[in-house]
Amino acid sequence: MPLSFPYVGTFTYVFESIARGMKRDDIIVPDEPTYRTKQLGSQHSSEFVCTPFKMLLGSIIEVIEKGAYEIVATVFVDYCRLGYYSPLYKIILDDLGYDFDLINLDWFNKVEFFTSFKKLACNVNAVQAFQAFRVGWIKNRYIDQIDKTLYSYGAVEIEKGAAYKVAHKLYRQVVETEGMKNIRMLPEIIQKTFDDVVEIDTEANPLKVGVVGELYAVVEPAINLDIMRRLNDIGVVTETPITFTRWIDLGQRMNPFKKWHYKACIKHAKPYVRYPLGGKTRESLGAVIEYKEKGWDGVIHLYPFTCMPEIISRSILPQVSREHDMPVLSLVLDEHTGEAGIQTRLEAFVDLLERKRNDRNGF
Amino acid sequence: MIDSKEKYFLGVDVGSISTNLAVINNSKELIESVYIRTEGKPVESVQKGIKLMRDQLGEELAIAGAGSTGSARKLTGVIIGADIVKNEITAHALASLHYNPDVQTVMEIGGQDSKIIIIRNGIVIDFAMNTVCAAGTGSFLDMQANRLEIPIEKFGELALQSDNAVSIAGRCTVFAESDMIHKQQLGHPTKDIIKGLCEALGRNYLNNVGKGKDIRPPIMFQGGVAANIGMKVTFEKYLEQEIIVPENYAVMGAIGAAILAQEDATKRPKKSNFQSWDISEMNFQTSGFECDGCSNICEIVEIRRNDELIARWGSRCRKWDLID
Secondary structure, three states: EEEOOOOOOOOHHHHHHHHHHHHOOOEOOOOOOHHHHHHHHHHHOOOOOOOHHHHHHHHHHHHOOOOHHHHHHOOOOOOHHHHHHHHHHHHHHHOOOOOEEEEEEEEOOOOHHHHHHHOOOOOOOHHHHHHHHHHEEEEHHHHHHHHHHHHHHHHHHHOOOOHHHHHHHHHHHHOOOOOOOHHHHHHHHHHHHHHHOOEEEOOOOOOEEEEOOOOOHHHOOOHHHHHHHHHHOOOOEEOOOOOOOEEEOOOHHHHOOOOOOHHHHHOOOOOOOOOOOOOOHHHHHHHHHHHHOOOOOOOEEEEEOOHHHHHHHHHHHHHHHHOOOOOOEEEEEEOOOOEEEEHHHHHHHHHHHHHHHHHOOOO | OOOOOOEEEEEEEOOOEEEEEEEOOOOOEEEEEEEEOOOOHHHHHHHHHHHHHHHHHOOOOOEEHHHHHHHOOOOOOOOOOEEEOHHHHHHHHHHHHHOOOOEEEEEEEOOOOOEEEEEEOOEEEEEEEEEOOOOOHHHHHHHHHHHHHHOOHHHHHHHHHHHOOOOOOOOOHHHHHHHHHHHHHHOHHHHHHHHHHHHHHHHHHHHHHHOOOOEEEEEOEEHHHHHHHHHHHHHHHHHOOOOOOOOOOOHHHHHHHHHHHOOOOOHHOOOOOOOOOOHHHHOOEEEEEOOOOOOOOEEEEEEEEEOOOEEEEEEOOOOOEEEE
């Protein structure tokens, strides 16, 4: 039965790798979300549901139209409406009359999780399935590495767009590399390819801005209007600590010495919020302090319209920003977000950071 | 007034409602300004503005640098040949700082967006723009003035004549309008309704755009809506502070763009890209098409000057981009 999954930023590549590792040769790879995806999703969801819900629904409908039958969905563990996504998708898609099977990977419901997982891994035995998963989380590290390198090289590249071209080739290479020995070579290859192909301005002293906020809003260029690239285009190095590593990378999770960025952030946020409020509330707040300590220039906070947890962070952020003298720009995104407004705010924010830095250096 | 040894800089601010031009000299003093309506035709209004400016200053005046700002800054930049294209927040902040170096808060309400800029020690430290809604901006006031058949210039004066403001729901323009109609039909006099409207919009601005911002004096109020004295009085009432409306409140964005061009030219001296004063005689054509390369269906815009393609943009994947 053709297998597919909704598109979620560069994590799509990781998922494709896992499915391939499970010897599923009937994978339908989702396309990047477009205007049509947004329209499809919004049309069939409640108006005030969060934007990621609409986008993912749109993406699922698109893969079903492409012929997929088994759809993998998951329940996020962030204690917010995301937790009800899969059951709702099932109801909506059933009502629309689509013929499909939703494979729900819900970690909280262990029985269901393993039954679903078995369906997904129907072609392999348990050991092979685990191995495929392991390869997935290892490849995820390298996808993250490409993202990270891209967002810093993209800001200082001499020929505009060079880093993006390289990154797209490398993503495919990571997906297609097989055999643990070859996979282990990837980090070196990635670094070397970037160094060889992308000519960078070594004199530049770019501004550095961290991007935090709601998971989907941060990782999916289609909803954040490619904010990373926009920042790169105006010469700003950027990175995001929000990746899928913390969930799927069991290898790192089992390592007791691993220093997790999000855990440090949560600690920083303690004076403001002492307990989990869902989503990435604490992490978004703490990241401002974490980036300040790292010597970065500013933080951009992204959240989808009607995202409940991030609305809480948004109202506390001005205080954190003031108390730690760290500029923060909060941007609310929805399926209608106008490009002009975002661009104006980004440019103004970068001007602000630049003038602040020059002032500090006594220019 | 015109000195042939002096350097002159042009700033153009094209917004949703108005197109403003300003020419400053090397010491950032305003020489001349033009304020006209955009009327949905940015290219024509830039041409018209340039023509008016040329008529006032004479063709001999050489421009040493040009800057563009406002929501149509990219397009304007291509048409006039701007040396610097900047966002309106930076432009407004610079113009305000030049007017009053001690300013700590700038409130700007334009045609379709409103902003607040927080400045400390001459540096922008925070800003906000209206997010999902244009309630309380110039175009709404304009529309209501039209509906009530009061010239927009008289709006403020009329509001001042009232000492009994009617309460109006200002959170959303659609509700505000139905509320206003309702109040009219109850028999409230127009001046009371106008005063109520000014207060509602002022409250809306402070509760939305100004939310969580540390508003400290001196406070400057600029943008087209600053012409409305009723709004100034409202802000004075709610903030309990004196509000300064600079004399060139309507063209502050253009002044800021000119200052940016001046600073840029001082830092990196080079020949200006500024076209010439003949822009108004040139033939600019903008055309668009939908790219069918993928389901994003991007709308691509092409700009031609005298049949020569000078710019093209609009594609997400950037395959059509052409900006020199």
